[in-house]
Amino acid sequence: MFATGKFADGRVSNPHNQTKYNLQIDMTTDFYRESSNILGQCLLRSEEVRNFAFINRMAPPLMVRYRPDMKYGKHPDNAFLPMQPTALRSDISCTIFIADPSTYDGGELTIHLGSKPISIKGKRGSAVLYPSTTIHEVLPVTRGERLAAITFMESQICDEKKRDLLYTLNEVAALEGLKMEWDNRVRLEHVRQSLHRMWSTD
Numbered sequence: 001m002f003a004t005g006k007f008a009d010g011r012v013s014n015p016h017n018q019t020k021y022n023l024q025i026d027m028t029t030d031f032y033r034e035s036s037n038i039l040g041q042c043l044l045r046s047e048e049v050r051n052f053a054f055i056n057r058m059a060p061p062l063m064v065r066y067r068p069d070m071k072y073g074k075h076p077d078n079a080f081l082p083m084q085p086t087a088l089r090s091d092i093s094c095t096i097f098i099a100d101p102s103t104y105d106g107g108e109l110t111i112h113l114g115s116k117p118i119s120i121k122g123k124r125g126s127a128v129l130y131p132s133t134t135i136h137e138v139l140p141v142t143r144g145e146r147l148a149a150i151t152f153m154e155s156q157i158c159d160e161k162k163r164d165l166l167y168t169l170n171e172v173a174a175l176e177g178l179k180m181e182w183d184n185r186v187r188l189e190h191v192r193q194s195l196h197r198m199w200s201t202d
Protein backbone atom coordinates (compact mmCIF):
# COMPACT_ATOMS: atom_id res chain seq x y z
CA MET A 1 0.00 0.00 0.00
CA PHE A 2 2.76 2.41 0.97
CA ALA A 3 4.39 2.46 -2.46
CA THR A 4 1.27 3.68 -4.29
CA GLY A 5 0.84 7.29 -3.10
CA LYS A 6 1.42 10.44 -5.11
CA PHE A 7 4.73 12.10 -4.24
CA ALA A 8 5.84 15.72 -4.66
CA ASP A 9 9.16 17.61 -4.49
CA GLY A 10 10.45 17.46 -0.89
CA ARG A 11 11.74 21.03 -1.07
CA VAL A 12 8.26 22.37 -0.29
CA SER A 13 8.74 21.65 3.40
CA ASN A 14 12.23 23.17 3.62
CA PRO A 15 12.83 25.49 0.63
CA HIS A 16 15.92 27.05 2.19
CA ASN A 17 17.97 23.88 2.44
CA GLN A 18 19.79 23.58 -0.88
CA THR A 19 21.03 20.11 -0.08
CA LYS A 20 17.55 18.63 0.30
CA TYR A 21 16.68 16.55 -2.70
CA ASN A 22 13.93 14.02 -2.11
CA LEU A 23 10.26 13.37 -2.66
CA GLN A 24 7.52 13.51 -0.10
CA ILE A 25 3.92 12.41 -0.08
CA ASP A 26 1.51 14.92 -1.58
CA MET A 27 -0.15 16.37 1.50
CA THR A 28 -3.37 17.21 -0.31
CA THR A 29 -4.25 13.54 -0.88
CA ASP A 30 -6.36 11.07 1.15
CA PHE A 31 -3.40 8.74 0.90
CA TYR A 32 -1.40 11.17 3.02
CA ARG A 33 -4.09 11.26 5.73
CA GLU A 34 -4.52 7.49 5.71
CA SER A 35 -0.81 6.69 5.73
CA SER A 36 -0.09 9.18 8.52
CA ASN A 37 -2.90 7.76 10.64
CA ILE A 38 -1.57 4.24 10.28
CA LEU A 39 2.05 5.23 10.90
CA GLY A 40 1.13 7.45 13.88
CA GLN A 41 -0.87 4.65 15.49
CA CYS A 42 1.99 2.20 14.93
CA LEU A 43 4.41 4.52 16.71
CA LEU A 44 2.09 5.13 19.65
CA ARG A 45 1.47 1.39 20.03
CA SER A 46 5.16 0.90 20.76
CA GLU A 47 5.75 0.80 24.50
CA GLU A 48 9.41 1.65 23.96
CA VAL A 49 8.49 4.81 22.07
CA ARG A 50 5.94 5.86 24.71
CA ASN A 51 8.32 5.19 27.60
CA PHE A 52 11.26 6.90 25.99
CA ALA A 53 9.71 9.94 24.31
CA PHE A 54 7.15 11.21 26.86
CA ILE A 55 5.11 12.41 23.89
CA ASN A 56 2.99 15.48 24.30
CA ARG A 57 2.17 15.98 20.63
CA MET A 58 3.32 14.45 17.40
CA ALA A 59 3.28 15.79 13.84
CA PRO A 60 1.46 13.53 11.36
CA PRO A 61 4.10 11.16 9.93
CA LEU A 62 5.08 12.07 6.39
CA MET A 63 6.23 9.50 3.86
CA VAL A 64 9.43 10.32 2.01
CA ARG A 65 11.08 8.68 -0.96
CA TYR A 66 14.72 8.85 -2.06
CA ARG A 67 15.58 7.60 -5.54
CA PRO A 68 19.17 7.21 -6.84
CA ASP A 69 21.19 10.42 -6.26
CA MET A 70 18.63 11.81 -3.85
CA LYS A 71 19.86 12.85 -0.41
CA TYR A 72 19.28 15.29 2.41
CA GLY A 73 22.45 17.13 3.46
CA LYS A 74 23.52 17.93 7.03
CA HIS A 75 20.99 19.91 9.05
CA PRO A 76 19.35 20.19 12.46
CA ASP A 77 15.55 20.11 12.41
CA ASN A 78 13.53 23.26 12.97
CA ALA A 79 12.73 24.03 16.60
CA PHE A 80 9.08 24.73 15.81
CA LEU A 81 6.80 23.34 13.14
CA PRO A 82 3.62 25.04 12.03
CA MET A 83 0.68 23.05 13.39
CA GLN A 84 -2.83 23.76 14.62
CA PRO A 85 -3.81 25.11 17.09
CA THR A 86 -0.25 26.14 18.02
CA ALA A 87 3.21 25.46 16.65
CA LEU A 88 4.75 22.14 17.69
CA ARG A 89 8.13 22.32 19.41
CA SER A 90 10.18 19.53 17.90
CA ASP A 91 12.22 17.83 20.62
CA ILE A 92 12.53 14.41 19.04
CA SER A 93 12.82 13.55 15.35
CA CYS A 94 11.84 10.13 14.15
CA THR A 95 12.45 8.08 11.02
CA ILE A 96 10.34 5.00 10.29
CA PHE A 97 12.06 2.70 7.81
CA ILE A 98 9.57 1.28 5.31
CA ALA A 99 11.65 -0.18 2.46
CA ASP A 100 13.59 -3.37 3.08
CA PRO A 101 17.25 -2.33 3.47
CA SER A 102 18.37 -5.00 0.98
CA THR A 103 16.42 -3.24 -1.80
CA TYR A 104 18.54 -0.08 -1.83
CA ASP A 105 22.16 1.04 -1.36
CA GLY A 106 23.26 4.23 0.37
CA GLY A 107 20.55 6.31 2.02
CA GLU A 108 21.85 5.81 5.56
CA LEU A 109 20.44 8.20 8.12
CA THR A 110 23.64 9.58 9.61
CA ILE A 111 23.52 11.37 12.93
CA HIS A 112 26.53 13.42 14.00
CA LEU A 113 26.90 13.16 17.76
CA GLY A 114 29.92 15.28 18.65
CA SER A 115 32.64 14.16 16.26
CA LYS A 116 31.16 10.69 15.88
CA PRO A 117 28.81 9.94 12.99
CA ILE A 118 26.31 7.11 13.54
CA SER A 119 24.87 5.61 10.36
CA ILE A 120 21.53 3.86 10.54
CA LYS A 121 19.81 1.78 7.93
CA GLY A 122 16.88 0.29 9.81
CA LYS A 123 15.00 -2.91 9.14
CA ARG A 124 11.62 -2.64 7.43
CA GLY A 125 9.12 -1.46 10.05
CA SER A 126 11.70 -0.24 12.57
CA ALA A 127 11.99 3.34 13.80
CA VAL A 128 14.76 5.49 15.22
CA LEU A 129 14.24 8.46 17.52
CA TYR A 130 16.92 11.14 17.96
CA PRO A 131 17.06 14.65 19.42
CA SER A 132 15.92 17.19 16.81
CA THR A 133 18.86 19.40 17.72
CA THR A 134 21.47 16.93 16.44
CA ILE A 135 23.01 17.53 13.05
CA HIS A 136 21.97 14.71 10.75
CA GLU A 137 21.74 13.84 7.07
CA VAL A 138 20.54 11.18 4.66
CA LEU A 139 23.42 9.95 2.48
CA PRO A 140 22.84 9.72 -1.29
CA VAL A 141 20.97 6.65 -2.48
CA THR A 142 23.01 4.80 -5.08
CA ARG A 143 20.61 1.95 -5.99
CA GLY A 144 16.93 1.24 -5.55
CA GLU A 145 14.57 3.36 -3.54
CA ARG A 146 14.58 4.35 0.10
CA LEU A 147 11.00 4.63 1.31
CA ALA A 148 10.66 5.95 4.85
CA ALA A 149 8.46 8.21 6.94
CA ILE A 150 9.45 11.03 9.23
CA THR A 151 7.79 12.70 12.14
CA PHE A 152 8.58 15.14 14.91
CA MET A 153 7.54 14.91 18.54
CA GLU A 154 7.04 17.46 21.24
CA SER A 155 8.03 15.78 24.46
CA GLN A 156 6.77 16.60 27.94
CA ILE A 157 10.49 16.84 28.70
CA CYS A 158 12.29 19.20 26.36
CA ASP A 159 15.82 18.58 27.62
CA GLU A 160 17.29 15.40 26.17
CA LYS A 161 19.51 14.71 29.20
CA LYS A 162 16.61 14.98 31.61
CA ARG A 163 14.48 12.84 29.33
CA ASP A 164 17.19 10.22 29.26
CA LEU A 165 17.64 10.27 33.04
CA LEU A 166 13.93 9.90 33.69
CA TYR A 167 13.69 7.07 31.17
CA THR A 168 16.54 5.26 32.94
CA LEU A 169 15.00 5.82 36.36
CA ASN A 170 11.64 4.55 35.11
CA GLU A 171 13.25 1.46 33.63
CA VAL A 172 15.03 0.68 36.89
CA ALA A 173 11.78 1.19 38.82
CA ALA A 174 9.93 -1.14 36.43
CA LEU A 175 12.60 -3.83 36.61
CA GLU A 176 13.54 -3.64 40.30
CA GLY A 177 10.62 -1.87 41.98
CA LEU A 178 8.68 -4.97 42.98
CA LYS A 179 11.72 -6.39 44.77
CA MET A 180 12.14 -3.31 46.97
CA GLU A 181 10.88 -2.75 50.48
CA TRP A 182 7.56 -0.98 50.26
CA ASP A 183 8.72 2.23 51.96
CA ASN A 184 11.65 2.55 49.59
CA ARG A 185 9.44 1.88 46.63
CA VAL A 186 7.14 4.67 47.78
CA ARG A 187 10.13 7.02 48.08
CA LEU A 188 11.35 6.06 44.63
CA GLU A 189 7.86 6.75 43.29
CA HIS A 190 7.98 10.14 45.00
CA VAL A 191 11.26 10.99 43.24
CA ARG A 192 10.05 9.71 39.87
CA GLN A 193 6.77 11.60 39.86
CA SER A 194 8.35 14.77 41.25
CA LEU A 195 11.08 14.83 38.62
CA HIS A 196 8.55 14.17 35.88
CA ARG A 197 6.42 17.09 37.10
CA MET A 198 9.39 19.40 37.70
CA TRP A 199 11.11 18.70 34.37
CA SER A 200 7.95 18.90 32.30
CA THR A 201 7.43 22.53 33.22
CA ASP A 202 11.02 23.74 32.65
Ligand SMILES: O=C(O)CCC(=O)C(=O)O
Binding pocket: 064, 072, 077, 095, 109, 136, 137, 138, 148, 150
Ligand atom coordinates in the same frame (compact mmCIF):
# COMPACT_ATOMS: atom_id res chain seq x y z
O1 LIG B 1 14.55 10.53 5.90
C1 LIG B 1 15.06 10.56 7.01
O2 LIG B 1 15.44 9.55 7.61
C2 LIG B 1 15.25 11.88 7.74
C3 LIG B 1 15.09 13.06 6.87
C4 LIG B 1 15.28 14.32 7.66
O3 LIG B 1 16.27 14.51 8.29
C5 LIG B 1 14.22 15.33 7.67
O4 LIG B 1 13.25 15.19 6.91
O5 LIG B 1 14.34 16.30 8.44
Ligand SMILES: [Fe+2]
Binding pocket: 075, 076, 077, 093, 136
Ligand atom coordinates in the same frame (compact mmCIF):
# COMPACT_ATOMS: atom_id res chain seq x y z
FE1 LIG C 1 15.97 16.19 9.58
